[in-house]
Amino acid sequence: MPDTDPDALFTVEVPAPPAPPAPKGRPEPAAELPVAKVYVDVPLAHLDQLFDYLVPARMDADAVPGARVRVRFAGQLVDAFIIERVERSEHKRPSFLDKVISPEPVLAPEIAALCRAVADRYAGAMIDVLRLAIPPRHARVEAEPPPDPAPTPDAPPADGWAEYPRGRAFLDAVRAGRQANAVWQAMPGEDWPARLAEVAVTAASAGRGAVLVVPDHRDVARLHAACAALAGEDAVVALSADLGPAKRYRAWLRVRRGGVRVVIGTRAAAYAPVADPGVLVVWDDGDDQHADQRSPYPHVREVLIERARLGGAGVLVAGFARTAEAHLLAESGWAPPIVAARDRVRVAAPRVVAVGEHDSQLARDPAARTARIPSVAFDAARAAIKAGRPVLVQVPRRGYVPALTCQDCRTPARCRKCAGPLGLVGGSDRPPACRWCASAAADFRCGTCGSRRLRAVVVGAKRTAEELGRAFADVPVRTSGASEVLATVPAGPALVVCTPGAEPVAEDGYGAALLLDGWSLLARADLRATEEALRRWMTAAALVVPAGAGGRVVVMADSALPSVQALVRWDPVWHADLELSGRLELGFPPAVRMASVEGGADAVAALLAELAMPADGEVLGPVPVTETRERVLIRVPRSSGRTLAEALNQAQRGRTMRKEQDPIKVRVDPLDLI
Incomplete structure (x- = not known):
């Protein structure tokens, strides 16, 4: 008989006491x-912080990190995003989740980290950035079975990048998976969608x-077509607001579920949840459409x-022109x-001629005088049309005659009812009307000199097309602009009148470009006025065929101005260096960081009083913005x-805790700084 502990023969196994029942009305938490x-x-x-909620056992499988849920907060049901799940809470009695809206993990950990970093950089709230990053849910689309992942494409040829001394080296780094940052200056006439498609497909x-x-959906369409030509339609996804809610969410889910590696889109696509x-x-x-107009206004x-x-990817900042911010990235290494x-x-650039407003080369024939352009511009247009090519005419303002002044004393013409600006809206056969209240002003009389005569300050695209x-x-x-923007124009003689940013692409290139009223762009009260003027001119001029093929560009601006010289020589790097040097000397972005605080006078003063200003900070202002609001700049x-x-x-945070009623608008590094 084996040795046996006698006490063990009489040992009775007592079951563990049952767990105390959950309080009445409270579900069982997840194990x-x-x-x-x-x-x-x-x-x-x-x-703007993380809050703890218990996960009911019945929601355990669905309440995954990244899922949309609904919680009770301050007595109301509100939406929320799960960031992570942990073992215990620092709070004694957290509430339970009310509902899992969807088990789809729409918020990837790396995107959550990015949104937090963007909110911190721009003095904003995390939830505001999440609204920019994650599109609204579409339940029917979410229930659809995901398509098969796109196959890995072959590496494309890089012959187009051979024109640039460092182009192939950049592509080699992308192909090898190394972090490679660069600022690319595209040559005039460059097929930039094809070059960027080669970069994207190389990474894929x-x-x-x-x-x-x-910047916009027209660029999305061009770039999508170029990427699809190299990698196939299934390997590329386009994300832009014009797709509509269902299509956009379907495309976004394909990216989130790992079905595609190449994403093209407008500014919200910067948060696209692409894997690795x-x-x-x-x-x-430099396009202002890259700056979001919703809080916290990120670029x-x-x-x-x-x-x-955060993730080790490479960054390519590209364009025909160069911003001071991009130049700083390049100069810093x-x-x-x-x-x-x-x-x-x-060799690639068209011939550029500058004609000032008071240049001696004025129109010599009746047609030139009618159209308000000098004879050199008329000659360029006639030559392009004779060669069978279209002519691009860029006009800074849309409409007919958007601004009028007194013919005699040059005082801006104002409405008698609301003091709004007067303009010609429909045509020359209509009386001037207010651009604010639409009241007609057929009996206009200048309040300064009493004259009844009016003069156009600037002529819009519609009037220019008519002339x-x-x-x-x-x-x-x-015409191309406002709500009727053309994507392309066919080959053949034509006059294409457009506003900046609405230039359609000509099938075989433009024979000439006329950049009218350059003074209107350069005279803007804006820190970036000259930079923006050059960017708009170069965008248009890059669509013109090279000088060897007869391409000519006529810009109506003083040839002595640096921005005009940069266009004539096609040297945006030189101009960006001048801009950056000037801002370094004067203390403007990107040489420094600046924030704009706008609101009522008392609210702005109160915020500044409690602001933990950095020791090396400086307050500029306040200056009035409207009758009731003012703005200060902090440098x-x-x-x-x-x-x-952070300050x-x-x-x-202090203002919202005290439930201050007067709203304050805080923007860090705004584009419209001055």
Whole structure:
């Protein structure tokens, strides 16, 4: 008989006592990681933090990190995003989740980290950035079975990048999976969608992702077509607001579920949840459409730089022109420049001629006088039309005659009822009308000198098209701008009148471009006026065929101005260096970091009083913006930018905690600084 403990023979196994029942009305929490940390959809600065909620056992499988849920907050049901699940909460009695809206993990961990970084940089709230990053849910689309992942494309040829000394090296780095940053200066006439498509597909061929952000849906369409030609339709996704809610959410889900690696879109695409991105691209970073008009007003270029810092992807800042911000990236060595040799640029560029407003070369024939352009511009247009090519005419303002002054004393013409500006809206056969209240002013009399005569300050695109149509009676005239923007124009003689940013692409290139009323762009009271004028001119001039093929550009501006010289020589790098040097000397962005605080006078003063201003900070202002609102600018060195953003955020938290009623608008590094 084996040895046996006699006491063991009489040992009775007593079962463990049952767990105490859950309090009445409270469900059982999940067995593992029962606490969910969430961001609630409440746009108040002092609530910009994670809150703990218990996960009911019945929701355990669905309440995954990144899922949309609904929680009870301050007595109301609000939406929220789960960031993570943990073992325990620091709070004694957290509430339970009310509902899992969808088990789809729409918020990837890397995108959550990016949104947090963007909110911190721009003194904003996390939930505001999440609204920019994650599209609204579409339940029917979410229930659809996901398509098969797109196959890995082959690496494309890089012959187009051979024109740029550092082009091939950049592509080799992307192909090898190394972090490569660059500022690319596209040559005039460059097929930039094809070049960017080669970069994106190169990254995809190496098993990594690519995000390409462009200003508008027309650029999205061109770039999507170029990428699809290299990698196939199924390997590329386009994200833009014009798709509609269902199509956009379907495309976005394909990216989130790992079905595609190349994403093209407008500014919200900067947050696209591409797995393992290898390259992040922004085209034409000076376009104001890259700056979001919703809080916290982030700029695409800075969002992509933050994303690269967090994830190790490369950044390519590209365009025909160059902003001071991009030049600073290049000068600092963070993003080396990719620029073609000067002899190649001269061959590719059209011939540019500048004609000042008071130039001696005025029109000598009746048609030229009618159309308000000098004879050199008329000659260029006639030559292009004779060669069978269209002519691009860029006009800074849309409409007919958007602004009028007194003919005698040049005082701006104002409405008697509301003091709004007067203009000609429909045509020359209609009386002037107010652009604010639409009241007709057929009996206008100047309040300064009593004159009844009016003079056009600037002529709009519609009036210009009418005048050119009379001057070139046998040539079709097309307009592009406002709600009627053309994507392309066919080959053949035509006059294409457009506003800046609405230039359609000609199938075989334009024979000439007439850039009218340059003074209107350069005279804007804006820190970026000359930079923006050059960017708009270069965007139009880049569509013209080279000088060797007869391409000519006539710009109506003083040839002595640096921006005009940069266009004539096609040297945006030189102009960007001048801009950056001037801003370094005067202390303006990007040499420094600045914030704009706008609101009622008392509210602005109160915020400044409690602001923990960095020791090296400086307050400029206040200056009146309207009768009831004013604005101050806060300037700090770049090294103190994060400190300033944090101080502004803390001041905003204090205001919302006290339930201040007067709204304050805080923007960090706004484009319209002055």
